[in-house]
Amino acid sequence: MRHTQPLEIAVNRNILEMEYAVRGPIPQRAAELKKQGMTTIACNLGNPQALGQKPMTYYRQVLSLVEDPSKIERERQLKKMLKGQALAGFEATDFTSDYVLDICDHFLTNMATGMGAYSESNGPLFIREAVANFINRRDKTDGMTDNGANPDHIYLTNGASEGVRYVIDLLIADANDGLMLPIPQYPLYSAAIKRCGGVQVDYYPDEDNGWTMDASTLEKAYETAQKDGVRVKGIVVINPGNPTGAILDEKTVEEVIAFAYDKGLVIIADEVYQENVYGTKFVSFAGKIGDTNVPLFSLHSLSKGYYGECGHRGGYLEVRNAPMVGGTDLSFTDLIFKQASVNICPTTVGQLLTYLMVNPPPEGSAPYREFMQEKRSILQELRDKATMIREGFSEMEGVECFGRTGAMYLFPRLNILPEGATDFDYCMNLLEHTGLCTVNGAGFGQKEGTNHLRIAFLPPKSLIEEVLPKWIRFHNDYVR
């Protein structure tokens, strides 16, 4: 018999109820409008290269040669043939530098099975060693003599998202288990807790004081959760913040560590925007954890910074003070390794780019100057674009934006909206009138009674210059 209707099958309710606003109804409407021929500007996602940011030349030189190693030898032969001879129309700099060719050979020699084979599930040791060296350089720690990074406790991942899932899947053991999340938060966290059927315990950094927080902010949330019977297991910190861009200072990082120590919590430190601090100092949790026994899961990613290689999916999870698994003689690191093994391995391209991310060309090497120029110019441009948009807010009635600029986002508060309208209505109307696709504050969580939106300051300057006056006009018409 032939059935004409699709079967109906009950599914995991947690997945059914999971939400992820940055790809929710507003971007979906933007896709429809684009199909109808409207020019839309996708400021809903921190996806730099989709908005015109150029990849780092050095990364792409290595990447392309490593994927086709016959070209490495060909470049060497060509350079030998042309040594000392001028070739019409070419400069010496048109040829790949020996430094780049040597890095490619070095990578392929160490990546013994090549780019097309599965690698070790946690990533090859030489890349994990390079990650550990990067962390120790950054934090001025030493893996050998003090509580620095240990390559055996580093896991290469398909982006930070995968590392977050490894940890949250382990922590949420039943419906009473909870994790503290900053509100507003990046919805990967709410979604991961939801998927595991756990409890989201909200804590609220102080918006009017630049999204700062202290121990009392955390205490309040913890005590409320405890009264409700929630077993709080850990605290998530996003630094610099998404969506707020807030950058934590040293004292706050120390306070979070002291709080976690006091309550016996693990810390999940999402540090994917550590390069996006625009002149402010980034303070890592690993650098401040010292010799406490607070379990720390730190995440970094290829997707952000000045590299913005989101589509290549790379990053790492670093574990310090791994807890033991209750009732067994296993460590958390054993179970993270098991999860990584089930996924087989992160993409080898992501692993290569992670290796380059933690191993930039040294001063004096052939690619150094261009690399530094590109890095500075990308970060400066991001800063300039954020400044332009912030200045635009001052012309919008009832819009306030707090805190320093960090990450890739601004999260202005919309103090005035028409009677009965929400920030979702505002963002939808903004999209329909200007083509600007943002995400409304409710998608990240926000203090009750407030309205916000998040805009990624990634589009080219010329596009921002074009759309900003339209946005200001739209805004002032909409709220009046």
Ligand SMILES: Cc1ncc(COP(=O)(O)O)c(C=O)c1O
């Ligand atoms: C705070 C934060 N963490 C993690 C991620 C995910 O990063 P990845 O692309 O490395 O999975 C994002 C992406 O926007 C993010 O904003």
